[in-house]
Structure formats: structure tokens, C-alpha cells
Amino acid sequence: MFRAAALALAASLAAAAPAQVWRSDQGDGTYRNPVLFADYPDPDIIRVGEDFYFVSTTFANAPGVTILHSKDLVNWRIASHVVDRLDGDPRYDLKDGGDYRRGFYAASLRRHNGMFYLAVTPVGHRTRIYRSAKIEGPWTYSELNREAFDPALFIDADGTAYLGTSIGSDGTVTLLTLNDDLTAVTAAKVAYYNKGAEGSKIVRHDGWYYLFNAIPGKLAMTVSRSRSLWGPWETKASIDDRTGGHQGAIVDMPDGGWYGFVMVDAGAIGRMTNISPIFWKDGWPWWGTPDRPDHVPERSPKPIAGYPFAEPPSSDDFSSRKLGLQWQWNHNPDDGKWSLKERPGFLRLHATQADGIWTARNTLTQKAQGPKMRAVAKLDTAGIRPGDICGLGSFGKYSAQLSVVGGAKGARSLRMMLTESTTDGPRTEVRVPSTSIAGRMLWLRTDMDFDAKVGRVAYSLDNRKWTEVGGSFPLAFDWRTGTFQGQQIALSCYNPAPAGGYLDVDSFTLMPLPQGVRP
Template sequence: MIRRLILPALAGLLCACGGGDEPTAGPADAEARFDWFSYEGRDEVFAQALGEGDYQNPILAGFYPDPSITQVGGDYYLVNSTFAYFPGIPVFHSTDLVNWMQIGNVIDRPGMLDFKDLGLSRGVFAPTIEHHDGLFYVANTCVDCGGNFIVTAEDPSGPWSDPVWLPEVGGIDPSLFFDEDGKVYLMNNDAPVGEPRYDGHRAIWIREIDPDTFQSISEPIVIIDGGVRPEENPIWIEGPHIYHVGEYYYLSSAEGGTAINHSQVLARADNVLGPYTPFEGNPVLTQRHLDPDREHPITSVGHADFVTDAEGNWWVSFLGVRPYEGDFYNTGRETFLMPVEWKDGWPIITEGDELVPYQAARPALPAAETPGIPMTGNFSLREEFDTPLDPYWLFVRVPQEEWWQVEEGALVLTSRAERLGDRKQPSVVARRQQHLTATAMTLVEFTPTPDSEAGLLAMQSDEYYFALGLGADEEGAHVIRLRRRAGGDQSPRGDVVAEVPVEFSSGEAVRFRIEADRDIYRFAYAVADGEFTAIGGDQDGKLLSTRTAGGFVGATFGMYAEKAD
């Protein structure tokens, strides 16, 4: 059993920062006391012995999409998208590109961004991180909540500045390039000049910005229109990065959409403003042409960012997914790592029918210690709540009141009328599902009433989730209830799949268990120290998949407490 690592905590999270109002104390409602939470992942592909000198892909398993990476001497820092979850944009640190430890979050206090009423797949998309002259920069988009912005920090673990908004920059996926002459450029995805010729017709734009204010000081120009082969009507050119190598500026972008046709394409120019000539061998990374029925497929790869190791070898981080059937996956888009080979002046990631590997030779860097909170491979983790919450825990949107506490070895949640399914800010504390086959468990002490419930959930969004909780019927008798919501046309509380009476003393503990086995989810409960009892039978877990639920997030397991209006 791997014990949790005490990292910089979320203590003091709800402070008056960034121009936001100071959150108020929550109402004196019924409280649910969660004494512990455990998670175990046991994927077949991770059970294979890791070769000596090899590393495991994905390097960040579970919902860690849109990686961006930067190097500062012997240190590497990586960020990911989190959409409308909070804290937003995790920051990871590594010294070997293989073992990653989360050291903080960029969006870590109310008032920085407002995710109110947003779907979970809106909010912060595709952050990019850069380092220049002792300062870290993250450029990002808050979709439906303000547009494009830049934040900075001297220490990547935080604190990060309040957002500097870029009102003249439209679209999404901003990234920065610091040229040797001191000029700073911003690239982004936006609509093309004039009317788009087809659905998905986008362009990559570039402009010079002021290095202090980040505001535009030149007119934006298009450097890629549509994609690298515009005659083929390519879709969703996005996620641009520029690298200056030798005599050329290389523009790397994702193309084809973030699903099974995803890819990475390159163009280069002898001037940062272009014109850019596409690589004839594009794409340099994709798996879209391979047999979808191959064993343990990795698909949808793209959105790449390059970096070098101590010997000058090139590596690339990118997103991919691990479907268990067809295009069904519940673990979201994950972060992978691969070596890069330069051929005839171009950085190549995959060629022909080359597979993205689950195991490969490590970078030429001293191996770092395995982090206390593992990010890949099979592992088990138990949270005893004896210290403030670590930064990997997630909240649904930004808390505006103090409805949780960590006290006396327990996570205490206040049951509130803002419930899962309402697109509000429910009393939910969650962690990512990082394995196709996984088990989450918790123990809760709670005295329910007919209008309250607390327990364990598996969720993909407000519209798609399972909730296994302790509640009460209209007469006040205690019941264990399994609910399922499978779409926005259902009631926010979903349908009751099963409900069974239970007898125990007020405040006595109940254990809950959720087992994910690829597309099957199973639920069970146990009173006090008793044996587990199954409830609800086998449930179709595909409702938690991206293919069914849509959006860009992965499934999470979480503890919740709620009450009726």
C-alpha cells in the first residue's frame, strides 16, 4: 500500500484573492464525515514487468490532457487542462521526464476565474507553459468565462498572478514564443480570414506582444490557414508551438480534431512570421490509420510539445487515450512521452505503422525517486485525511463558501442544496479515475434525513454519473440508494436504480465501494465492519465514456453530500 505524500495543501484555498469576494461560511446543515478514501488501479497493460532502463506510458495516467512542458536547467515542468474543475491547471515537476510530482495548481483561488454555471468541459482549455528570464508564463483560454489570458509566477508551485486578459486575441490555444532578439510573440487558433470554407476550418495566427503588458503591438497575421494540406480541407488546426532550431523556426500544431483522427503536423520558416512551408511527410505523429482492433490500442494522439534532455536528445509530450472497446474510454485523455528523431531537418515522432509504446527506453537523465502519489502503473493509495487536502483533489467549479473541512482525521462535507446535476457548486471532492480497472472505497458517518444523502460517486459530468449514497425514505428510515443519470433529459438527480433499507445506529459508519471493470461498474455497501453487499448489479459504464457523455474530461470518483432544496 502506497501512502500519500504530504504536498503543499489547499489550506487557505478560500481566501479573498484576485479581486473576488471572500467566501462565506456554509450553513449549519447535516454533515457527512468521511474517515478515509482509497483507490486501487490494476490495468492489464501495467501488470507487465517494466524492462530495466525503461519507462511506463502514459507518464500521467487518467484525465491529464493537453500537456505543455518547459525546461529550466535540470528541471522540467508540465501543465494540463482541467476545464471547469477547480483547482485548475495542475503543475508537475520532474528531473527525469518520467517521474512527475504535482507541486501546485495555477488556478488555485476564487476570484482568478469564474466557472459559474459552466458545463464541466468548458472553462480552461489547453494551457501552455514557458520560462524566460526567471519568470514562468502560462497562456490559456477560459472558454465562456473571459477569453484568453496570461498568468505569471516566479515559483511554478505558486502563487500565480491574477490573469492578464487579452481582449484583442480571439479563439483558443494561445502560446508564447520568446525570440533571441527580445521580441515576444503570441500564437493562437482562431477563425480564418473571411468566411470559413467548411466546418472545422480554422487558422493559426501570430502577433507580437508587449513583453510587460502582453498586449498586441503588431497586427495579427495568419501563418497556417486550414492546415498543412489546405486542398484536403483539414479540420481543427490548433495548439501551436514555435521552436527556433538552427536556421529555422518550426511551427508544430495539432490537426484533425482531438478524437481518433488527431495528429501532429509541422511547418518551418526562416523568419518567425513566415512564410511557413509544411513538411511533406506530415503528420509526424498519429495512430489514426492503424487497425482499431489491435491489442491495447493507444489512439487520438496529438497536441504535442517538445523538450530536450541532458544530452540534447529531443522528447515530446502529447495526449492520447486508451480505449477498452472501439472509441470507448472512461479515463479521459492522458499524457504520453516519446523520443524524437531528427531526419533531414525535421523532428519525427512516429512513422508508418509505428505504435505509441507502453514501454520505452528512459531519457538520458538520472532516475528520480518514484513520487509518493503515483501517476502511472498499477498502484493503491489510501487517504487518511490527517493533513490538508493535497493539490490533486478536484472540486466541481469554484467553491464560494466553506462547505468542507479536514479535521481530526476526516474529511467533513456539509450537505447542501447545490447538488450534482444542477450545474452549480456541489459538495463534492473527487479524484481522477486513472485505470480502466479500478476500485474506489470510502467510509462515511452520516445521519440522513428524507431530504439528504451522502456517499460515493463515479461521474463524467453533471449529466452522466452514478451516485451510491446513504439516505432516508419519506418515513425517515435509512436506505442505501444507487442513482444513475444518463443524459441531460433526465432529472438532475437521475433515476433510482436500486434502494434497500439498512438498520444501524445514528451516526454509525457505512462503507461504499465502486468497482470499474472497463465498461462495467459495480456497486456495494457494508454497514460498520460487516461484509459488502452488492447493489444494482452490473451497470453499463459506457455512460461515463467520452464517446457517450461527450466533452473533454475523464471520469472521476468522489465523495459527496447533498440535500433537497
């Protein structure tokens, strides 16, 4: 009786909630994949009691190493960021070309002896083991004596902690034994060789050890099993990007069942996570259902019924004294160049010195959302000074920015620029050099259609009549020359000269792209 009432309440709450860009929870006891239509790559998910925690890669963005929380594996909210500021490398401050495509890669999260432990390796640096009594932090870390690529933290039944590590250019899975407080490596031993394997995850179930590995060259996943961590291992092919994804593992449920989580490469939006039922056959975990094994279902009953719709925040009126958890800077920010206190109710971005969006510090980003989204920023441009270039747009492989440009004697104009990140550095095309505008209040808009792989920008002087500027621009994902992330939405303010003014952002609103709007 209570369960039925809870289901009815959840469905009514979901139906009453305002429209979202993407809603995995269908409000009828089912969900659709992906659970988050945004770039949350390299997932690792654990259960602690009735709570699930999901950690994701954030590269050079700050704050970094995002952890989300859910009660049902479908509806997620951001719980915390492990790293407030990235430390240990001047490039994290956007010096020496910055650290795009590097920074903090795949992390591994576990709960042990009343503490949360998280293993992560900043690229080119030694592995860190972060720890906190609470998922919200504060987090402190110990640094190991080596760099373990994509570390897989595993706590065995006897309490011994291990890190598994392998890299796709090889495939040798090495297990590092850790001391009792997880601060140092006491031994290292090769456990297995699986050609091309990386992104390891280790799970123990019913007397077996299960080793999950991504095979990046094939966009596929394998699962191996052994009675001992040290082998011998036997391996079977599992899912791939055609059937659901290629990096992830499984997590146990409160009722004793299991679910799988797996990352899928999805083009310009980035790498998203699918959730799948798991069934067991002949001692092996299989994604999906027995009538369609190793296929992640597009739609399925919710893993746990009764919980209402939830999602990470997106829109913001900047009334809080802290930035919302959805926001990340492109690198460590210069804290003297932004404020939520100088003008309460507004985000103030002071112009940083830079020659373009790619080198501009204090570019404030959040994840773009699919399949089709619209972002609108309400701006007060009174603080713009000569040479300032401040605006809204996309950020990634292609950064399309519609910006207010400060001119002499208080004049202001609009400029649309498209910057492509290439192997030779950023290349900028000025599509619309100058469109004069009057008044101080301005609305800027960015549309992104991930089905059509194109976007557009527009402006308004009254939030009613809109003018598109610069034509369509491409959306793309390129780990070699982009940010190694899906397209992001960005607010920025910079000036090639050292002195500049500021941009006041009154509000930011994210919504679905209205039906019928052309790509």
C-alpha cells in the same frame, strides 16, 4: 560506478513501493506508456535546468490549471494549481447551469527572465497571461484584449514573446506579438494556414522554427517548419491516434537530445499523455525510432535514468489542514459547506441544496485511474439528516452514485442512482431506491474497469463483507454532453431542501482492482 548504484537503488525502491493502479516506470530502466493512466489532457511540457513541468487542462474544476513536476519525464508529482478559484463568470459558482465542458482549456507554459509565464483562455473570455517567480505560485495575471483559442506561448531568441492561436473549425494560425512584460498585444499577423489545425506549439531548433498542430477532425498531428516565424512554412504529416496521439510537441533534454509528448484519446478514462524518443532526419523531428518512425513506442528506455518511482497522490486520510493536490471541486466550492477543521482527521461535507449530482456544488472529485481501479471511502453517517443524499461514486458522462439517504427519526438507507448527462440535461435512473442500514460507520466502494468500460458500486458495514448494489454501469467519454473529462471519482453530499446535515469522510483509498474481479 555511481550511475550504476543509482540505478540499482531506483529499481529496489520501485520494487518495494506498494502496488499502484498504474506504474509507468518498470523499475528496470524502462517505462511504459502512458506515463499517467489518467485524464491529463492538452499537455504542454517545458524543461528548466534538470526539472520538467507539465501543464494540463482542467475545465471548470477548482482549483484549476494543474502543473506537474518530473525529473525524468516518466515519474510525475503535482506541483501546483495555477488558479485557486475560477473568477470572472457566475457559472463558475455552478449558477445558471454551471460551466461543465467549458472553463479553462489548453494552457501554454514558458520560463522567461526568471519568471514562469502561462497563457490560458477561459472559454468565451479574454486570454490571460499568468506569472509567478515560483512554480508553486502565487500566480497573478494580466488579461489581453482578445480571446486567443488554445494559445501557444513562444519566446524567441531575441526575447520577443508571441502567442500562436488557431481553431480547428478553420486552421488559420495567427501570431500575436506581446509587449516586453507580456501584458498586452502589440501586433497580430497571420503566419500560416493549415486546414483544421489547433492546439499549436512552437519550438525553435538549429535555425528552424517548428510548428506543431493537432488536427482534431482526423485525430492527427502535423509538424511544420520555416526559417522565419512568418513563413513560408512546409508541413508533413506526423503521428495520429493509431500511432501514438494527436496533440503535443517536443522538449529538449539536458544532454541535448529531444523527447516528444503527445495526447491520445483513450475512451472513458479520458485523454492521456504518451512520451516518446525523438530522432532527427533531414531536419525534421520524428517520433519513435529510425526502424519504426512516427510510432510512439509502448515501452522504451527511460529518458533519464536513476530517479525513483513517483506519482500524483490519490489515497487520503484527511489528516492535513489542507486538501491534497489530487482533489478538485466540480466547480468553485461553497467554503462554508466543507471543512477539515470541524472534526480533525475527517473531511466534513455539509449538504448543499441541489436536486441531483449534476447540480450539486461541493462535489469533491479526483481523476479515475486505469486500467482497472477500486476506490473505497470510510464514512461516518451520524450527521446525516432527513433528505440528505451523500455518498461515493463515478462522475462524468455517467455518474453512478451509491448514497446514504437520511430518513425520519434518524433512519438511514442506501440508494443507487445512475445519472446520464444528455443534450436535454441530466437524466437520472434510480436503480435501488432503498436498502436500510444500521450503525453509523459505513464503507462504500466504486470499481471501474476501463478495459471492459463498466463499473460497479458496493457497500460494507465492517470493511470485510461487501454487498454489490445496482448492477454494472457504463463508463464513457462524451465531450458534447459530459464534463469533457474522463470519468472522475466523486464524494458528494446534497439535499433538495435548504436545510441538511453533513457527511464525515474518515478516509479514501485508491488501489488496483483485484485480479479476477469481474467487470
